[in-house]
Amino acid sequence: MTRKGFIFDLDGVIVDTAKYHFLAWKNLANSLGIDFTKEQNEQLKGVSRINSLEKILNWGNKTVSADEFQKLLVQKNEEYLEYITKMDESEILPDTEKILDFLIQNNQGIALGSASKNAVPILEKINLLSKFECIVDGNSVIKGKPNPEVFLKAADGLQVPPAECIVFEDSIAGIQAANAADMISIGIGEQNVLYEADYVFKDFTELSVEFLKSLMN
Numbered sequence: 628m629t630r631k632g633f634i635f636d637l638d639g640v641i642v643d644t645a646k647y648h649f650l651a652w653k654n655l656a657n658s659l660g661i662d663f664t665k666e667q668n669e670q671l672k673g674v675s676r677i678n679s680l681e682k683i684l685n686w687g688n689k690t691v692s693a694d695e696f697q698k699l700l701v702q703k704n705e706e707y708l709e710y711i712t713k714m715d716e717s718e719i720l721p722d723t724e725k726i727l728d729f730l731i732q733n734n735q736g737i738a739l740g741s742a743s744k745n746a747v748p749i750l751e752k753i754n755l756l757s758k759f760e761c762i763v764d765g766n767s768v769i770k771g772k773p774n775p776e777v778f779l780k781a782a783d784g785l786q787v788p789p790a791e792c793i794v795f796e797d798s799i800a801g802i803q804a805a806n807a808a809d810m811i812s813i814g815i816g817e818q819n820v821l822y823e824a825d826y827v828f829k830d831f832t833e834l835s836v837e838f839l840k841s842l843m844n
Contacts, residue, residue: 628843632787633730634778634805637741637764638672639797640815642718642753644743645672647710652683655703661687669820673742673798675771676700711745714752722831727758729839736760736785740777740794742768761785772800775808782808793842799823811842 638644649668656663661683671679680699684691691699730737737759739746744765750756761784763777770776782789794805797816802824805812813828814821821827828834 628733629791630734630736630787631843632736632738632782632785632792634738634740634781634785634792634794634810635759636673636794636796636798636801637739637743637746637749640795641720641723641739641755642714642749643720644711644714644718644749645797647707650710651703651706652679654706655680655699656683656687659684659687659689659699661689673772673796673800673804675742675765676704676744678771708745711749711752714749716753719753719755720830722834724755726831726834726839727755729836731758733843735843736787738763738781738785740781741765742771742777772798773803773807775804778804778808778810782810796824797821 635641638648648671649665652668652671653663663683667686671682677700680696727737738761739759741764743749746762746764747756750759761781763780763784768777768780778792778794779789782792789808789810792810793813794810795813795815796802796805797814799820802812802814802821806823812824813826814824815828815830818827
C-alpha cells in the first residue's frame with residue numbers, strides 16, 4: 628500500500644462553518660440594503676473574502692470607496708470570528724474523525740487545503756489540529772480556488788506527487804482546483820452541484836473503508 632496524500636477542505640467538509648459565513652454575509656448585505664439568499668451564498672463557497680464582497684456589491688448594484696470596502700471586510704470577519712469562538716467538537720461533521728483516524732492508522736499523508744484564514748484556530752477549537760501533518764490555508768497562498776495552488780502546496784508539504792493525491796471538497800471552485808492539480812476529486816455534498824468531481828458523496832457517512840482502501844492501492 629503506497630502512501631497517498633489526502634487533502635481536506637475545511638468549511639463544509641470537516642466542519643459546517645458555511646452557516647456562519649452565511650449569517651455574517653447576510654447581515655452585512657442587509658445592512659447595505661442588499662437582499663442575500665442561500666442560493667447566492669452557494670456561489671461564495673470556496674471564494675476569497677474580497678471576491679465574495681465584490682460579488683455581493685455587484686448583485687446589489689452598489690459601489691463603495693476603497694476605505695469602506697476594507698471596513699466591510701473587517702466587519703464581516705469580526706462577526707464570523709464571534710461565531711467560531713463558540714465552536715467545539717460537537718461541530719465536527721459526521722464520521723470525519725473516523726476517516727481521519729483510518730488514514731492515520733494506514734500511514735497516509737493528511738493535509739488541510741483551505742481558503743480560510745482562520746483554519747488553525749478552528750482546528751484547535753474542535754481538537755483536530757494534531758491529525759494534520761500539513762496545513763495550507765488562506766494565509767499561505769496567493770491565488771484562490773479554482774486555481775490549484777492551495778492543493779499543489781499541500782502535496783508538496785506532504786512530499787507526495789499531485790497525481791497520488793485525493794481531495795475532499797464541498798465547493799465547485801474547490802473541485803475545479805483539484806481537477807486542475809491532476810488530483811482525484813471527491814465532492815462532499817450534492818451531486819447536481821459537484822458533478823465535475825470524480826466521485827460525490829453526501830457526507831462522510833456514505834464513504835466506506837473499502838472505498839478508502841481502493842484509493843490507497
